Amino acid sequence: MSEAPISLTTAPGEPIREGDADADANHEAFLRRAAERGLTASPDRSAAAAVGARWLADAAQTLRDFERARAARGDIA
Amino acid sequence: MNPADLSIAEVGAKFRDGSLTSLALCQAAIERIRARDGAIHAFVEVDEEGAIAEAVAADRAFADGVDRGALQGVPIGVKDLVDVRGMRTRCGSGVPNGGPSADDAAVVARLREAGAVMVGKLATYEFALVGPSFDTPFAPVRNPWSLQHITGGSSSGPAAAVAGGMLRTAIATDTGGSIRSPSGYCGVVGLKPTNGRVPVAGVHPLSPSLDVVGPISASVAEAALTLDALVGTSAWGRPQAASQLGRPIEGLRIGYARAWFVADPSGDAAVIRAVDEMASQLSLLGARIEETAMPDYPLCEACGAVILHAEALLAHEAALRRHGERYGRLAWQSLASGLVLTPDDLSLAKRVAAALRDELDQGPLARFDALLTANTLSPAPPFSAFDGRNAVWTAMRTIAFNVTGHPALALPFDFKGALPLGAQLVGRAYDEATLCQIGDALERASAFAAAPKPRLEEAV
Numbered sequence: 001m002s003e004a005p006i007s008l009t010t011a012p013g014e015p016i017r018e019g020d021a022d023a024d025a026n027h028e029a030f031l032r033r034a035a036e037r038g039l040t041a042s043p044d045r046s047a048a049a050a051v052g053a054r055w056l057a058d059a060a061q062t063l064r065d066f067e068r069a070r071a072a073r074g075d076i077a
Numbered sequence: 078m079n080p081a082d083l084s085i086a087e088v089g090a091k092f093r094d095g096s097l098t099s100l101a102l103c104q105a106a107i108e109r110i111r112a113r114d115g116a117i118h119a120f121v122e123v124d125e126e127g128a129i130a131e132a133v134a135a136d137r138a139f140a141d142g143v144d145r146g147a148l149q150g151v152p153i154g155v156k157d158l159v160d161v162r163g164m165r166t167r168c169g170s171g172v173p174n175g176g177p178s179a180d181d182a183a184v185v186a187r188l189r190e191a192g193a194v195m196v197g198k199l200a201t202y203e204f205a206l207v208g209p210s211f212d213t214p215f216a217p218v219r220n221p222w223s224l225q226h227i228t229g230g231s232s233s234g235p236a237a238a239v240a241g242g243m244l245r246t247a248i249a250t251d252t253g254g255s256i257r258s259p260s261g262y263c264g265v266v267g268l269k270p271t272n273g274r275v276p277v278a279g280v281h282p283l284s285p286s287l288d289v290v291g292p293i294s295a296s297v298a299e300a301a302l303t304l305d306a307l308v309g310t311s312a313w314g315r316p317q318a319a320s321q322l323g324r325p326i327e328g329l330r331i332g333y334a335r336a337w338f339v340a341d342p343s344g345d346a347a348v349i350r351a352v353d354e355m356a357s358q359l360s361l362l363g364a365r366i367e368e369t370a371m372p373d374y375p376l377c378e379a380c381g382a383v384i385l386h387a388e389a390l391l392a393h394e395a396a397l398r399r400h401g402e403r404y405g406r407l408a409w410q411s412l413a414s415g416l417v418l419t420p421d422d423l424s425l426a427k428r429v430a431a432a433l434r435d436e437l438d439q440g441p442l443a444r445f446d447a448l449l450t451a452n453t454l455s456p457a458p459p460f461s462a463f464d465g466r467n468a469v470w471t472a473m474r475t476i477a478f479n480v481t482g483h484p485a486l487a488l489p490f491d492f493k494g495a496l497p498l499g500a501q502l503v504g505r506a507y508d509e510a511t512l513c514q515i516g517d518a519l520e521r522a523s524a525f526a527a528a529p530k531p532r533l534e535e536a537v
Binding site for chain 2: 030033049
């Protein structure tokens with residue numbers, strides 16, 4: 001788990017639409033990541049997992065923003 | 078009255094005055110399971126022969142003057158994520174997971190020391206992740222209050238077994254709400270202890286930083302007695318959850334975390350009314366109620382999700398490579414989504430969890446003896462809302478306390494139509510006793526406990 005999170009271009013919470021280029025890119029990035037780790041699955045399973053991965057990437061970004069804000073306030077060294 | 082409907086305290090009194098035997102009680106429980114579980118699917122294995130032998134041994138112990146406490150002779154079931162010697166641990170999955178367990182999990186060993194009678198293993202969402210699933214070897218568990226509605230999970234079997242009158246108490250696990258949300262949907266009591274209070278050895282891990290073992294029971298008192306048996310007497314503390322039961326709550330300070338859930342668009346107005354009514358009832362019982370601010374909930378949820386998914390993938394990655402196709406669709410999707418997370422994300426999430434714990438300890442829990450807030454934000458959804466292909470978001474306020482580690486008690490209070498509604502009390506670390514004291518007082522004052530139980534004979 002050494003790669004940076006998948007970058008997102010849609011706003012958090014925005015639904016992924018069929019044919020959405022960003023969703024397709026997200027799915028492709030997920031498939032590359034899965035292949036590197038030796039995981040395979042049918043396209044519909046991996047597409048759904050890619051949506052979950054995108055939500056988790058948002059969650060991780062929320063944590064980074066929180067820590068950055070704490071650091072800016074001087075709450076952490 | 079059928080002895081299966083008596084509380085643990087009631088059967089305990091009868092065991093000790095000789096008017097009931099553990100054997101008769103276990104036979105009644107087994108009859109109930111035979112009559113009802115065909116429609117509910119709470120059990121994945123029932124060990125009738127073993128239970129009868131253990132019940133006979135419990136009766137013999139009483140006759141010999143051996144008394145191991147409240148659970149002696151009481152039938153109990155454990156979620157099928159917990160090892161029981163001689164039984165397989167299937168984790169709700171078709172993924173190969175070895176043969177029968179060679180040893181009991183630490184909690185099962187403690188239940189045996191307490192004289193409890195092991196009746197069987199109870200259903201779980203696959204690997205305690207997500208559900209309901211329709212592509213595993215196990216049928217989805219149905220809510221005893223309405224067979225067309227889900228139980229919630231992941232401790233679907235324990236909640237349904239208790240709600241269905243098949244057991245008075247059961248052992249479950251909670252990583253993000255898996256004790257509390259099915260308790261809420263099924264109208265039973267769920268007690269998530271303080272993280273680290275109960276040993277997890279022999280319990281299949283989902284996320285070791287968040288996993289806890291605790292009871293789902295028919296009443297607060299029974300949950301407290303069960304937790305005390307799980308805690309045992311060890312370096313982690315002495316049994317105390319039941320120590321304050323029956324004491325008045327006059328003067329206790331309870332923070333009402335109302336703003337934490339009322340504006341959630343997924344919230345059902347009936348849930349808000351029910352939690353408001355619980356706050357009012359607590360005030361009538363003499364507690365001092367005051368609204369309180371809480372840590373940011375989306376931040377709590379993000380923190381819990383990152384920890385859970387990062388650690389769950391670590392636990393499952395090797396098996397996903399070998400047996401990916403044997404995982405149910407929803408579990409595979411949930412686990413694989415964690416591929417996006419890095420070790421740095423997990424480290425950061427643990428730092429944020431520590432900050433959230435401090436915020437709760439130094440803020441609301443420094444001012445109040447306990448907190449009241451919502452549990453699930455709706456009654457149990459119908460099966461028709463789930464297609465088995467994609468996870469469905471069901472709003473609740475549970476994972477924050479896996480993140481911070483504080484104990485939390487889910488208890489029912491009202492109904493919307495046929496379906497139960499309830500809320501959640503949250504306590505200071507290692508203070509399950511105050512939670513149970515408040516919950517017990519609230520339970521006695523609520524109409525829920527006296528309400529008719531599910532009409533299962535007609536349903537079956």
